[in-house]
Every structure is written in C-alpha cells, then in structure tokens.
Amino acid sequence: LAKRPNGRWGGELADGPGAHDASIKCVLASQLDARAESGELRAGAVVRLNKFQVIEGANGAKVIAVTDVETLGEAKVAVKAEAVTPAPAKKPKLASSPPSHSKVLSQQRPGGSRRVQPIASLNPYNNNWTVRARVQSKGELRTYTNAKGEGKVFHFEIVDEQGGIIEVTAWHDLAAKYHAELEEGKVYYFSRGQLKPANKKFSSVRNDYSMTLGSSSKVEECLEEVDAAAMRAKLEPVPIDQLALHIGRKALVDVVGVVTEVQPLGSIKRRSDNTELVRRDITLVDASKKTVTLTLWARAAEEEGTRLESMTHPVLAVSGCKVGDYNGVSLGTVSRSRLEIEPELPAAAELRSWYQAEGASATFTHAGEGLASALKSPGQGRSNERVTLFELQQGEPQVGAKPEWHNVKAMVKQIKSDQTLYYLAAPDGSNKKVREENGMYWCEGTQKHYSSATRRYIMRCAIADAYGTAWVNLFNDQAEQLLGMKADDIAKLKEGGEQEVLEYERVMKAAQATEWTMRVSVRAEEYQGEARRRIAVQSMGTVDFAKESGLLVNKINALLAPAA
Numbered sequence: 001l002a003k004r005p006n007g008r009w010g011g012e013l014a015d016g017p018g019a020h021d022a023s024i025k026c027v028l029a030s031q032l033d034a035r036a037e038s039g040e041l042r043a044g045a046v047v048r049l050n051k052f053q054v055i056e057g058a059n060g061a062k063v064i065a066v067t068d069v070e071t072l073g074e075a076k077v078a079v080k081a082e083a084v085t086p087a088p089a090k091k092p093k094l095a096s097s098p099p100s101h102s103k104v105l106s107q108q109r110p111g112g113s114r115r116v117q118p119i120a121s122l123n124p125y126n127n128n129w130t131v132r133a134r135v136q137s138k139g140e141l142r143t144y145t146n147a148k149g150e151g152k153v154f155h156f157e158i159v160d161e162q163g164g165i166i167e168v169t170a171w172h173d174l175a176a177k178y179h180a181e182l183e184e185g186k187v188y189y190f191s192r193g194q195l196k197p198a199n200k201k202f203s204s205v206r207n208d209y210s211m212t213l214g215s216s217s218k219v220e221e222c223l224e225e226v227d228a229a230a231m232r233a234k235l236e237p238v239p240i241d242q243l244a245l246h247i248g249r250k251a252l253v254d255v256v257g258v259v260t261e262v263q264p265l266g267s268i269k270r271r272s273d274n275t276e277l278v279r280r281d282i283t284l285v286d287a288s289k290k291t292v293t294l295t296l297w298a299r300a301a302e303e304e305g306t307r308l309e310s311m312t313h314p315v316l317a318v319s320g321c322k323v324g325d326y327n328g329v330s331l332g333t334v335s336r337s338r339l340e341i342e343p344e345l346p347a348a349a350e351l352r353s354w355y356q357a358e359g360a361s362a363t364f365t366h367a368g369e370g371l372a373s374a375l376k377s378p379g380q381g382r383s384n385e386r387v388t389l390f391e392l393q394q395g396e397p398q399v400g401a402k403p404e405w406h407n408v409k410a411m412v413k414q415i416k417s418d419q420t421l422y423y424l425a426a427p428d429g430s431n432k433k434v435r436e437e438n439g440m441y442w443c444e445g446t447q448k449h450y451s452s453a454t455r456r457y458i459m460r461c462a463i464a465d466a467y468g469t470a471w472v473n474l475f476n477d478q479a480e481q482l483l484g485m486k487a488d489d490i491a492k493l494k495e496g497g498e499q500e501v502l503e504y505e506r507v508m509k510a511a512q513a514t515e516w517t518m519r520v521s522v523r524a525e526e527y528q529g530e531a532r533r534r535i536a537v538q539s540m541g542t543v544d545f546a547k548e549s550g551l552l553v554n555k556i557n558a559l560l561a562p563a564a
Helices: 030-037 172-181 240-246 299-309 346-357 476-483 487-494 498-511 545-563
Strands: 009-014 023-028 045-056 062-074 105-109 112-116 130-138 142-146 149-159 165-171 187-191 194-197 209-213 218-221 253-262 266-269 276-285 290-297 315-324 330-341 382-386 404-415 422-425 435-437 440-443 448-450 454-464 469-475 515-527 530-542
Touching: 009 030, 023 030, 030 062, 112 130, 130 330, 149 172, 165 172, 240 253, 240 290, 253 290, 253 299, 253 346, 276 299, 290 299, 299 330, 315 346, 404 498, 422 487, 454 476, 454 487, 469 476, 476 487, 476 498, 476 530, 487 498
Parallel strands: 023 062, 165 209, 290 330, 382 404, 469 530
Antiparallel strands: 009 023, 045 062, 105 112, 130 149, 130 187, 142 149, 149 165, 187 218, 194 209, 253 276, 253 315, 266 276, 276 290, 315 330, 404 454, 404 515, 422 454, 435 440, 440 448, 454 469, 515 530
C-alpha cells in the first residue's frame, strides 16, 4: 500500500497463500486517507471490505475502489500472491458482489464493438468509461463576469436506456461548442468527463454525481439505430399529500394524477423584459384524496393543455416539476419538465382503476389546506417583524423570487480595510459608473463624457447578533452613516501618504463594534450555477434604547401571559 503521485492511496489485495490464491489492485476513497497515513491500513493487515465497487482500470484490468473497510488484524504468514486478471470462473472472494448496474454493456457498431456502461455505475474513482445517452434537456448558454474576467457556462442533462440521469456542465469555449453542436433528443457517446459529488443544495437532478466536460472529454453522435424514446428518466411519483415536504428544495419532483379541471389559456407579463408568458392552470388528484394546482407554462400550456381541455378526467404523468408554496402547496412546470397523457405506466394504471372504482365520487381537499399561513415565515415579504440573523438565513435561496425585507438589530463585526470600498460615478446624480479616459470620464450607461467624477461607496462588512453572523452589502448613504465620511474624503486617506493611511485605518476600526438597527433586503443570485443569498442594507439607524426597552418589556409580558 502506497500513496500515488495523484495523491490517492492504492495497492494490492490478496486472499492469502495457497494454490488458488490471487491478488487484485485496489484504490482507497479519500475518506480512508487518514487511516492509511496513520498506518492502520498497511501492507500485511487483514481487512474486511464492507463497501466497495469493482471498476475497470486504464489497461482494462479490474480494480477495487474501497469506500469502507474494517481492520481485523495482522497476517500471520507473508502473502506472496501473483497478480492476476480475475476471470469469470475465478473471481476473488469478496465480502459482497458489486451492484448489477455496474456491468458494462457491449454494443455493436460498424467497424467493431463499443463498450458502454450505465450512468448509474459512474463514480469519481473510474475514468475509463463511456456512456451512451440521449440529451434530455438543454439549458441556455450563459455569460458571466467575475474577478477573473468574462466566462461562459452551459448545463444539460443526459439519460440512458436504464433510466439513469446526470447533469453535465461545460465551461468557456467548450460551453459555446457543445451548446451549438448538441441537439435535444439526439443520442451521443460521452467519455472522459470529470465526475464529482453533486451539490444537492443547488442541483435538481436525481444523481449523487455531476459530470464536467473538459478538453480531453469526448462526445460523439451515436449513428447506430437505437430506441431514443426508451431513454427516459425513471418516474418516481410523489403522492400529492406529501408534496409539502418538498417546498423550498431545489430538486424537482414527479407527479401522477387524474386531471379534474382545466382552466382557460392565459398569460402574464414578465417584469424583467415585459414579455408575455403563456400559462394554464390544471387541477390534479390522486389516491391520497388531495388536490393540487399545476401551472403549465409556455409550450406545455398550449399543446398538452389544449389536449387535456378536450379530454374527460385523463391520467397525467409529469416528470420534473417544481414545488412552490402558493396556496400552501402548488406545482409548476419548468423547461425540462416532461408531460405524458394517459401513459402506459403501472402507477398510472393503478390510479386509473382507483378513480373509476371510487375516486370519481370521493370528496377531496386541497393539499395546501391549513399550510398557507404556517409555511409563510414571519419575515417573508415586507415584514415589519424583527428577526435574528440565524432566522434571516434559513431556507433555500430561490433565484428569481421576489426580495424579502426584514428588520434586524446587529453589531458591525468586521470591515475589510483592503476592499475596493468605492467606485467612480457620474456627477449628474445618475450614479452610473465611469472610467477615466484621456483626462475625462466616460460613462457606458449614459454614453457621455464628464469633466469630473464623484466617488460613491459600495462596501461589504460582517454583522453579528446573539444568534449568528452575516455578510452584508452597504451602499453610499448607509456607508456614510457608518463611517461618518463621504467617499471622496475617505479616498484621500486611503490613497494618501503614511499618516493618511494610518488615519484611514483608525476610521475603519472605529466603525467596528458599533450597534445599529437595519432594514435589509434578501434575495438570491445565481453564480456559476449556484444560488447564493445576497443581503443588502437599505436603511439603518442608531439604537434607540428607550424603544428597545419597550420591545423587551412586550416580549416579557408575552412570555408571562400564559401563566397568568
């Protein structure tokens, strides 16, 4: 057993001396590194493999990827096993058999045979794989800007014949390349992608891993005749009475229900660009005797919605819809949602039989009944209630949702003095950013040149209360309150000589450990495919101790009221 150049621990396992002994190469998962470094796992140790998977190495030889192992003792006799390639008749004796989905499938193609394996068998410990899958959905090619410059990112999902699904990501030039080349619905061979654990907080795909395509990755169109329609993700329907458990989660859900009502086609205007979005609401019911409203958007509202309108109580299967908290609990389709009317599925057949036997005459209640008020947090929307910083940061941030407004009382914990702190703005009151150019100041926003510019604050600081800490953004008016100086004045200190810089440090330090009441807005922004919570201070003031005392008295009275 030794540490390899790539940082992984690996070696050989042998089942003991004798006429039929054999050995096989192994690699340890990263969580076992500490046990290998301490010497617990070493040459000569007798171990039991509790969790492992047999994978194929670069040269075609079998390798065991060990994720859980138990040390039993020390070998009494030195093991001198010859390394062999396990054959079907002589497999090494292992604690358990690898899962059936790890088998490699051999697919014939012109000019030879291509070995592919199911998506469900992919893991970060094996790089020598090829999967054959259909592009189920494509995201947009997005452009972003950060400290490193401008970049591009493209996400899409692929699904294979076994129903395995995984999210694939490409960056920069590869993002543009694959966004242009890959077609939704077509089948491709994918190999040499990088696998890493999926971030369940932000990923909506039901897979423990995600795939990233790099410069060495290969994507080839499948030219053989395959049943692309059979390549679809396994349906895992959630009963309607259990939907409330999925509110606030990123993961999408599957639902199978009987359509009892179809509303007329309608539309709303999107605030961001004033474009019209077509929508249609339908009502679903299942054997839990609960109903839920499903909102169909765009093409689904026009095509499937029109078909449903002309049918009588059809069964509808929806794969990949979003759970919301409107009216307690609600559903909505997204771009990757797939709808099947009267599907040939066991779950649909059972539901159809139930509805014909008793469902048609049953009494139903809405799945969100009694939940609408319970699910709404005290600080949601434009609340005037004060919340703690711990409460402020609970729940999953939802990109695209309206900002939430809260009141907090907190102390300024930290201000990084080396941050940019301010920017040059147009002097006409538009607050647009300008850049110096040949002795003048050019503004992209107003398309004008200015002879002068003014500085405006845009700073970050950490605030804290008795329950938690949060990083917040402060803009010009709030930063002036905190620092007690205009941005132009503090720039003279920050960019001045030694004495001025010392004074600058004093001002920044004096602003810390001061307590304020703040009105903050909270919203989610997407950054490199992940949703992040952004908290901005919209107004602030010094603590009114008389008012604070009154609030504390009211809290004490509320606690004493039940005992009275």
